[in-house]
Amino acid sequence: MEDLLVSAESRRIRRIALGDVLYRSAAKFGARVAIVDGDDRLSYRELDDLSSQFAHYLLESHPGRVQVATLCANSADMLVAINGIHKAGHVWVPINIQLDPAQIGYILRHAEVSCIVVDEAICQQPRIAALLGEIALPVIIACTDGGNADRTTLATAALGRPTALPEVDIDSQQPALIMYTSGTTGNPKGAVHSHASVYSAILANLSTFAFTDEDVVSGILPLFHCGQHVVAATAFAAGSCLVVARGFSAPAVIATIARERVSVLVGLPMMYGAMLADPQASMAAFSSLRLCIYAMAPMPRSLVNRIAETMSANIMLVTGQTEIYPVTMSFRPVQHPQRDANYWGVSTATCETAIMDEDGELLAPGEIGEIVHRGPNVMLGYFKDPAATEVVQKFGWHHTGDLGMIDDGGQLLFLDRKKDMIKTGGENVASIKVESTILGHPAVAGAAVVGLAHPHWSEAICAFVVLKAGASCSEQELIAHCRASLGKFEVPKAVKFIDALPQTATGKIQKHILRSQYADCFAAEVR
Structure with missing residues (x-):
């Protein structure tokens, strides 16, 4: 029996690989628009072809599994690069473009990055250019105006290469990405996720959000964060259209919702507040919206009510962490008017949630303790930090560092960070x-x-x-x-x-x- 489970052909048949998500959607939704990036549009077929061509380039230049970083703002190019990295079986290392060069340098060195995709505008910043010259990494330029004849760009990397999905032996549990935490009190830690952990989150989100090929989904939050990345991956799995933006502007988002008929809006509470406070809001066309998702902060009941009256009554809070790929829990405030803004609701289909005391004992409803999770969306561990991994995964659960309780109705109430x-x-x-x-x-x-x-x-x-x-x-x-x-x-x-x-x-x-x-x-x- 074991002989049937070890061949590369057998693994290929049943593997879980993130590059396959886009490949399979392209087979179903080839001509449908996958990405709207300003005036540019990419169909599923075009996105699949370009990302496969980039994957072939990576496999030619780096034939062994390596870490490939991106230092990019939201764009179609960034999504081509991410999917190309996954198709090659390499490990994606997203880097926050708002970090200072010293922090960027730390991540590049700590993650042992072999090459990096960088937006032209970012690469031209003197301190970034000096850093990249010092580290001496191969650089692929994204979002270029065509004036980089002496450097490799995403376009030149793709030129003449096959559009077929590369034949790469990918194990479902091998690393797919290393995403670094924010490092509030020290150097950030790299959370290593497998193809299976991110894929399991995508599957849970498909049922939680009910995305379909009729949806048009916003891409306002940065793709180098786990939240927006997994929303984009879920949209591609469903055949939805993703409308990306370089940053947040209330008037621009309002105009985009009307122009592109956005059906799912994903943002922070302050973004919703800014949109509703904008002079254009009273005349805005929000009729296309069917779901308003928010994260990272509690939303005051007054703002919930205004969104329900003006934008959509289908409002959802979602939670997650870099270490346990989102979404872990969801809460619908309109359906629970008696519960306050700090409720996190219930777990998704792939995530189990409990409350634990300091000794590893699970607590009953009404008792306060640490919020812990377990499920296939938990990271493999922290990169090159087994001690920190052991601490955060003790007692067989992922420890969030958050305090909460589960009420008699099965809804989780977040109380505070343990340290706060x-x-x-x-x-x-x-x-x-x-x-x-x-x-x-x-x-x-x-x-x-x-x-x-x-x-x-x-x-x-x-x-x-x-x-x-x-x-x-x-x-x-x-x-x-x-x-x-x-x-x-x-x-x-x-x-x-x-x-x-x-x-x-x-x-x-x-x-x-x-x-x-x-x-x-x-x-x-x-x-």
Whole structure:
């Protein structure tokens, strides 16, 4: 029996490989538009052909399995490169274009990258050009205006090469990508995902989102993040059309929804807020929208209601992590008006979720502990870091570092990051609960809440607030606003107004910087 399971031919028949997703969709939806990139359009057949040609180029220049990085903004070229890397059986290393050159250099070296695809505009930045010259990597230019006669571009790499899917022996459990975390307190870690782990997330998302070949899906968020990447991969599996954008602009997105008849919009809560606040919103054509997906932050009930009234009543929160490919859980706020904005809902078809205590015991509904997951969408581990992998996968579950509880209805409530839970006067306070309350004030654009050392309370709650342009608000007004809906021990002892919240290049708030800068805030007082 074992002899039937070891041949390359047998593996090819039943393999799970990410490059096969596009190849199979092209066979079904060849002439359908796969990508809209500004005025450019690529059909499924064209995208499949170009990515196969790039795969053949990679196999000629790097015949063994190697890491290939992309340093690109959203574009059709980037999607050609990603799918070509997968078809070649190489390992994709996406790099956030907002990182500084030192961080980019760290990832390129740590991931042992053999070549890199770079947008022409990014490659021309002096510090990036100097870095690439220092590391001496082969460079393929993407999104070029044709003025790179002396350098390899995606177009020249594809020229004259076969459009057939390369015959490559790909094992379903071999690495498909190394995606680096944001590294809020140190160097980022590279989460290694197999073809099977990403593919399992795609399958779960097909049932969660119900994408079809009639859908037109937005590509506003960056493709170098797991969230937008898996949305794009899910769209291609379904035969949907993906409309990519280089960045977010409320007027541009509103116009794109109407022009391309976008049916699925994927964005952050602040993006939805900006669109609905735009003067064009009142006259906008949102009738094509059937699903509005949001992620990364809780959405105030007032914004949920406005989206439901103006854009679509089918609204969905989705969650995930770099280490466990999205989507892990989904929540429909319109269907659960009695549950607050911090609910994450229920797991997808391929993800199992539980609440665990410090000793590895699973907890009953109503009990608070760490949110843990297991399923085929979990990473293989951190690249070259077995110790960190062992910690995050102890007790046979993936540990998220998030605290939560499952209510009697089976819905998961997110409480806080473990490291951000505030202990004040013997009480535990979830920083996100206080932040959600502050964000409900009409003058507030952003907020971060931390616990700072206090001579009496052990830790005291301090809120850091960014006001909307032109808005005004006092510390006492915000504290009074919090008192109206929070317990006495949950109300901030101080509010600091700042111009901007410190963030990583992926948009995560760096609370450790606030804790460090304001460590002595309460040193001389007792409240």
